[in-house]
Amino acid sequence: MTTTISNSNLTARINHFGAELFSLQNRDDKEYIWEGNPSFWGKHSPVLFPIVGTLKNSSYYYEGTEYHLPRHGFARDMEFILSNKSENSATFSLTSSEESRNVYPFDFELQIIYTLDKNKLIIGYNIINNNNCIMPFSIGAHPAFALPKPFEEYSLAFEYPETLTSYELENDLLSDKSTTLEMIENQISLTYSLFQKDALIFKNLQSKNITISENKKPLLCVQFDDFPNLGIWTKSNAPFLCIEPWLGYSDTVHSSGNILEKEGIQLLEAKKSLKYNFSIEIL
Template sequence: MPTETTITSPDLSVTLSDLGAELQSITTAAGDALLWHGDPAFWGGRAPILFPIVGRGPNDRIAVNGQEAAMRQHGFARHSTFQLVEVTPDRCVYALNDSAESRAVYPFAFRLTLTYHLIGPTLSVTAEVTNASETAMPFGLGFHPAFAWPLPGAGKAAHRITLANGAEPALARLVDGHLAPERSASPFDAGVLPLHPDLFDADALIFPGGAGDALSYRAPDSAAPALHFTFSNTPNLGIWSKPGAPFVCIEPWHGMAARTGDGPEIADRPHTTILAPGKTASFGYALRVE
């Protein structure tokens, strides 16, 4: 069975699991549960870590320099048991190293470290990927946290996502899980996206670029908590729910699904990181509750 760990600050309590190093809950001092609770009737995930791919490959396969293997959507990290390597009252660190099983499908020595740190009303989440191989390592890394929709105390009040840069980034869509080449007009108006279930009738909203490095999720005409995000080294953004489901995912990524018609090579996927031997790349987000 997975083992859970809880960290706290005066403002927040956060519980995590060693399975996938995945967030299980984010609760305010007032008792408001902000994270989706993972009801499998809609979607059993809560906040999976996506590695070494984001999204799906053709026929659920990937390749590295021509070496092909089966790999499920979003990679294997979310199904792997991480080691809890450090824990304090307000901080914990999980690590996943390569194994014989992982090298059979992804032929690299690596270390993936997830650090969760609470500082007052802010949760900082950092992922570090180290290439311990002797060759360059291609990968995607993404975060997939789901939040209550409606937010606690919001009732039927309208919710919105607002980009800090006020942009109207072009919209991309998935076709059979693959990134379509077409781009549509942005659903954002001067940086504001009103949320309604019909937005997700055709799957996730994907913004390959232009969404910036900060946004907020809130129900402005209510007393519900507001969630403010800042992103680090995650140039791609996904927003997803299932029609009628009481959650919305806010997903900062560095890497995307394979394009429609492309082959299985990870290196050919949009925004793939190619990490040199012995190097470490860092990605993250911070969530401030107001």
């Protein structure tokens, strides 16, 4: 099943499976979300929960028991319920089940709220801890933006001039190695060589928005005030770019496996909830 929301400027379409955004169009029907061609990458904008990235040995320990979770968790592969709908907004809900507790032993509700406001799509996450104990979690976004022209015609503009330190992956885990990207006037030009070692991973950017430009003309802006970490990724010769606001990231090569000690993990108090959002503005 899919749900459509719209206003006078934009139309967004969301698949109930994974509560995944798969289309964002302006009034001229220009599409901004990657089509999901499986020859490159068969997704559009998956939700990453209750982990972001990869666990060491694809496993973790909680209170002495070992659990296994795939890369980026399970929410992207589960059916959400449409719990609220208006013309320009839709709320999707995923609650814990026997299936989820087998790999993540917590009672939770994850709400994802899509809202259109003028030229902006706001994506909100509400994480609810229904346990009588602390619940560890990470959450992240993975939107892929369609770049139909040659990749080198695009560039990224960061909110502030800063040192861009990207942490390298080793067997999908964060290593001790890092690379500093050269930025000219707050911008970097896109080339596939930037992604030879997989995603660019930033732990603490000063900038909280990034603009994609096409031939120096601003195309869209991703704003992520609530997210301290960011991934930027594409595949070789693929006509898309992912800008991924994260709360958390892959295990480090030094990870102990204890989920409560995981670098970047969030700890949500018993019977509490936390809200985060980011936005995509069409320029």
